[in-house]
Amino acid sequence: MSEFTTRPEISGTFGVVSSTHWLASQAAMGVLERGGNAFDAAVAGGFVLQVVEPHLNGPGGEAPILLWNERLGKTLAINGQGVAPMAATVEVFRRMGFEQVPGIGLLPATVPGAFGAWMTLLREHGTWSLADVLAPAIRYARDGFPLIPRAVQAIYAVQELFRTQWTSSADVWLPGGRVPVPGELFQIPQLAKTYERIIQEAQASSEDRTTQIDAAIKLWYQGFVAREIDVYYRSAKVQDTSGELHGGLLRYEDMAAWSPAVESPLTVDFGRYTLAKCGYWSQGPAFLQQIGMLRHAGLEQFTPHTAGFVHRIAEAAKLAMADRLAWYGVAPGANIEVQMALLSDEYLGARWAEVGELASKELRPGDPLGRSPRLPDLDVARRTLLTADTRFGIGEPTFATLPPVSQWAESEVFVGDTCHIDVIDRHGNMAAATPSGGWLSSSPTVPALGFAINTRLQMTWMDAGLPNSLTPGVSPCTTLSPSLALRDGEPYMVFGTPGGDQQDQWSPAFFLRHAVHGMNLQEAIDAPAWHVDHFPASFWPRQTRLNQLTLESRFMPSEIDELRRAGHEVKVGPDWSESRMSACSRERDSRGRILLRAAANPRGMQGYAVGR
Template identity: 75%
Template sequence: MFTTRPEITGTFGVASSTHWLASQTAMGVLERGGNAFDAAVAAGFVLQVVEPHLNGPGGEVPILFWSERERRMQALRGQGSAPQLATPEAFRSLGFEQVPGIGLLPATVPAAFPTWLTLLREQGTWELADVLAPAIGYARDGFPMLPRAVQAILAVQELFKTHWPSSAAVWLPDGRVPAPGALHRLPELAATYERIVATAQREGSGRTGVIDAAIRCWQQGFVAREIDSYYRQHAVRDTSGDNHAGLLRYEDMAQWQVEAEAPLTGSFGRYTVAKCGFWSQGPLFLQQLGMLRHADLAAHAPPTAGFVHRIAEAAKLALADRLAWYGVAPGADRAAQQALLSDEYLRQRWSQVDLQRASNELRPGSPGGRAAQLADLAVAARTLKEADTRFGVGEPTFANLPPVAEWADCEIFVGDTCHVDVIDRHGNMVAATPSGGWLSSSPVVPGLGFAINTRLQMTWLDAGLPNTVTPRVAPCTTLSPTLALRDGEPYMAFGTPGGDQQDQWSVAFFLRHAVHGMDLQEAIDAPAWHVKHAPSSFWPRQTVLNTLQLESRFAPQEIDQLRALGHVVQVGEPWSEGRLCAASRSTDAQGRRILRAGANPRGMQGYAVGR
């Protein structure tokens, strides 16, 4: 099969990410003696700088990793919790039926920094200053502005100029939108990280002591104090069309801690797939695998209607279960969640799939005989009647572009997320999906140079749900890295940006590789799709059912067959679905460890490197 680039193969180390500078940063760390954990952390901080429309220092990052020394997988819960003041009553008292999509109100504890540093402290070998040096360098000296980042700034420039002056100061130098490809500097962010390093080196002793001091500086020092001050004292424009102050406080950040846990796992033939828990949408992947064990996918080639239909129908059932059962609020039913992953339940769910007809119903299951309780899904229509959507919505905020001549022939991608995978020569593996803190979804905190995430928009105000907004409880995130074992041995790290699409694009990628033998790059490049068959996870939570979005590279007869099966098919651009990164490790016949990697060509910024 023709591919856009080779599958990278080596023995020393590989890295794949959604931006070439992050991938090369990771590889540079490996070349200088760092391990996969050092490399992933350094790359993660670079992504905050070079993909500011997709993640930032004020965001979050779920991480899955394999430690060869410990011979185990772990997940880090890099999703910050809701502020203590964030209750359904607090939002309703302001006239909201939903947590808004932009502004200060939807913030959760910014978790990316302490989560990355927890990985560095527990598994890495490098010093804090060395790991942060590449990100500081790009922020201080300049990095090339991606066309998509410029699109994001162009779309919200009036919001910045009129209502968010701190963001205008950072992203509209001299009052103008940056040019694509031009070097852009973030001196305030560089100064923040340099201050953290200097403070940590002064207050900490030894490598781990300095890292601990940096975490304290973020959560209990000047960073937390600046965020607290801004969120208390300033009211800014949000999707209501009014100005509101934030709920996030110093105490929320000071009390939050990164949690490590064993990942959830599911089996598929030779493979064991590991995902984050029900605080993420990771179980969505495992549910689909459990159903698709019974789908005879080997008889249906990847670019055919038979392959797409089976996976799409499994995704619909899993998405309905996500809506009803995922989350870690007091309304979550832990026994029901575990039942969702049982073979008995998933076999029964697969029996509900009609191989001759696409479902147009939202059908959550009843694990353990429990009845599903759903949120009020009509709230989106009511919210939109009163909302101000001029500056965009959701994940992340991205308004319609004005009719500017230089963008007339450009493919427009809405905002997204990032991903990075690293495997080193020792066999350590990392998969991480950083997101949040998008430049266009909340204003820059003055004095720090970055914005805070708006992840709380993913919760509901309805009482008693597993994902009801709850003080000091994290919302259920869409972020979803993946690890896989093969024949019991660590094998692959992979993932993708994409919000609700993450555990659709990644499932199809995995099956193209595991069932049909495509190499990593072939499986990434293959024509892709996703279904819309649930409320969006992002404001205003609109519900779309039975819609199948396909790349136009599918053969016309396969598209026609999918329509004949009852799918509402929307055909998009030829390279518009998926942002996958992947890396693998295996052993050849001589017992040598072979490392491989691939990266997404869509958007022309993701790259895999290695040797």
């Protein structure tokens, strides 16, 4: 265990919150203080994240949610990932000359699922009204919030695209024609008006709380929000990564037909713990596969700062992510029987037996139930880049690192394309959510609404018959991946991180530092972190890199050298360049009293944990 952390682990008995932005954490804690439960708080904090981290998520994005409802005594997953438009076929994209769904613009949109997911959580598990949970987000959008440096970097990077092509985005993000200054109070008045209109019309429909929430959902997916998206996506033509102008495929009918599914999560046991993740529409099972493999790894023999610890987790990640490529997804090419087998101890034990003392340099998906894996065409990224226009970004958010913006950033290589929030209340309710998509540089702002739509369809493949093939009416396999853990059968912890393909690498390492080596939440977050690149990236142009291990420089040189001797292609980053974990936990002390804890990521200087 370390003797130093960047900040204390928060502890208390009333409630705890941790998120990727201090304003969201404080907004959620304010809900708890005023009598709301964990679900009310998570919803309020989630909508604040849309406003204060606009470069990482937005109202037009998605939000997978894991929760423990103490009254029901069960864990649930809310699938807030929208589906592909019915017009989004492989044939349509190929006729336009695409081998991949582009990473920005109107074409990669799926139905924006975040609003439906948050409203489902509020209606089914919360207690507050629609107006009350939206009030903090509306206030920040209308009256202003301090714009963090990373948001300014995102605006700076795409300002010419906004000025010359995406003029509706320029109207929002370049007020008065200028790039905003870090720390200035920034307003998004049209977004505030959109949410205010939803509240007004929902309240006019009924005085009943549940009916108002249902009315809000209808306004979003069958009312004025869906109609404005339909009009814009039919009429506008904008530049994307092809360098050409294209309209959108998302339609009113796609919005009207969709609703979030509420599911039982997938689980794997690890000693005293049961880990819960979202289904194969997410990369969450990759976390479970790694944990299942690492039951056989003897990690208690290797402390978290050593090469032995890193090597074993990195090699498990390579195998799990290879399986993600071959077997994850919910398209017609998916095989449910195979997916169930991926989490069996027999399969995971056999996979762990493939790990040796040397780093794997091959992409090795497994053959569950004796089925041979089939992979997409991995050379497509090279062909795509030969003709692509990458001046204004790729699939993930783009951040400028040129002066004067670079001097504002804590770290020029700090990564993150998403947000996260965790909440636990005094009653034992828990929620973890990883909202993303619809960030300001993903696609043009819909003028009448004040927000952009996600580009999640870029995560599909155009090869036919794969579990994650582009399929109308089917959701892509997303990287978004909140986590929930039980200990000794009792709900124990919610946690997660932004980071795209890194989410289910940083999360397992955090959990294992805590569960195996007894680090408290803050120590486990602060410890030196890493990730591997050993698979095709989930974001356009989906380039494949094998056997690169990126470490924070706080690892001892001797441990880094040992990893190189084991065959890893090691890249050493700055001291605090990896991971953005948040976590909250609940446990009984020796006298049976409940104690709540929380911790947040210090990297980037914006994550915040709060509680009492």
